[in-house]
Amino acid sequence: MSEYLFLYRAPSGDSASPEQMQQIMQKWLAWFKDLGEKGRIKNMGQPLETGGKVVSGTAKSVHDGPFAETKDVVNGYTLVETKDLAEAAELAKGCPILDRGGSVEVRPIRKM
Amino acid sequence: MVATLTRVLGVHNLALVEDVVQDAFCRALEMWKFRGVPDNPSAWLMATARNRALDVLRSQRTARKFAPGLGYLLESEWTLAPAVDELFAADAIKDDLLRMMFSCCHPQLAEEARVALMLNILCGFSVDEVASAFVSGHAAIEKRIIRAKKVLARSKHLFNVAVPADFAARLPAVLRALYLLFSEGYHGASRETAVAPNYATKPCA
Numbered sequence: 069m070s071e072y073l074f075l076y077r078a079p080s081g082d083s084a085s086p087e088q089m090q091q092i093m094q095k096w097l098a099w100f101k102d103l104g105e106k107g108r109i110k111n112m113g114q115p116l117e118t119g120g121k122v123v124s125g126t127a128k129s130v131h132d133g134p135f136a137e138t139k140d141v142v143n144g145y146t147l148v149e150t151k152d153l154a155e156a157a158e159l160a161k162g163c164p165i166l167d168r169g170g171s172v173e174v175r176p177i178r179k180m
Numbered sequence: 181m182v183a184t185l186t187r188v189l190g191v192h193n194l195a196l197v198e199d200v201v202q203d204a205f206c207r208a209l210e211m212w213k214f215r216g217v218p219d220n221p222s223a224w225l226m227a228t229a230r231n232r233a234l235d236v237l238r239s240q241r242t243a244r245k246f247a248p249g250l251g252y253l254l255e256s257e258w259t260l261a262p263a264v265d266e267l268f269a270a271d272a273i274k275d276d277l278l279r280m281m282f283s284c285c286h287p288q289l290a291e292e293a294r295v296a297l298m299l300n301i302l303c304g305f306s307v308d309e310v311a312s313a314f315v316s317g318h319a320a321i322e323k324r325i326i327r328a329k330k331v332l333a334r335s336k337h338l339f340n341v342a343v344p345a346d347f348a349a350r351l352p353a354v355l356r357a358l359y360l361l362f363s364e365g366y367h368g369a370s371r372e373t374a375v376a377p378n379y380a381t382k383p384c385a
Contacts, residue, residue, distance in 0.1 A: 090262075090265075093261065093262040094262055096258055096259065096262070097253070097258075097259050097262040097263060097266070100253070100256075100258060100259050101253070101259075104252055104253070109252065112252060112253075112255060112256035112258055112259065113256060113258065114256055114257050114258065115257050115258055144258065146258070
């Protein structure tokens with residue numbers, strides 16, 4: 069068994085009404101419950117607010133960002149434990165973000 | 181409200197449950213004084229209790245263990261609010277009341293203790309109100325209720341009404357407790373018999 073990180077990205081400009089939001093949250097809950105029952109969740113992780121700070125470079129400059137309109141903004145993460153990368157990717161197919169045109173990046177944890 | 185909160189926070193956190201309920205009612209008193217009673221007071225109270233429960237879960241999730249079986253769902257913002265909402269949904273509430281009634285009929289508690297517990301926790305009776313229902317003194321009833329709550333809090337989890345054998349085994353006790361609950365209301369031997377009929381019709385939480 070190895071650990072893999074799911075990085076969730078929603079399509080930019082994705083918006084939902086409160087009722088839609090509720091339904092979406094229900095789907096996430098159901099998916100997580102399923103993964104939990106299969107013993108695949110190492111750490112369920114957290115959703116992330118858009119809009120934070122980006123600290124970069126040797127100058128250590130601090131800028132506002134990333135912004136919701138930016139492509140490829142990560143809006144949450146989960147740590148799973150599976151047999152291999154193929155199984156992790158297979159599990160990621162159940163993620164509700166895909167129905168909204170988003171994506172799940174599946175990255176193996178690097179053992180240093 | 182108590183029953184659902186106990187399901188969310190865990191029976192071992194019964195004292196915390198009661199704090200949250202108190203909070204909700206205090207908030208109601210403050211808010212309703214200025215803004216008037218809302219159209220749907222019980223929905224307002226439940227929503228307040230739900231929000232307070234979320235606050236408690238968020239601030240104390242490292243310090244405390246909450247409802248068994250829900251653990252990991254309460255640790256992450258992905259699932260915290262929807263999981264709590266599921267438990268506050270109408271059908272779940274009816275199940276919670278039933279579960280709570282069965283839990284109060286704990287085998288280690290005497291019949292009178294079980295009824296006193298149900299009156300206090302589920303029907304929201306003050307110690308004095310329970311005492312007059314039992315034609316007993318305040319101190320004796322208070323001790324009885326405190327001891328009963330300790331026994332309840334020590335049980336590892338709420339009674340599981342879905343297991344047929346356990347359900348059947350405890351049903352006679354629950355029926356008897358309900359009978360006593362209602363018979364005290366109609367034929368209470370207390371001096372204030374005029375007040376007693378109120379008990380039978382008083383809405384349970």
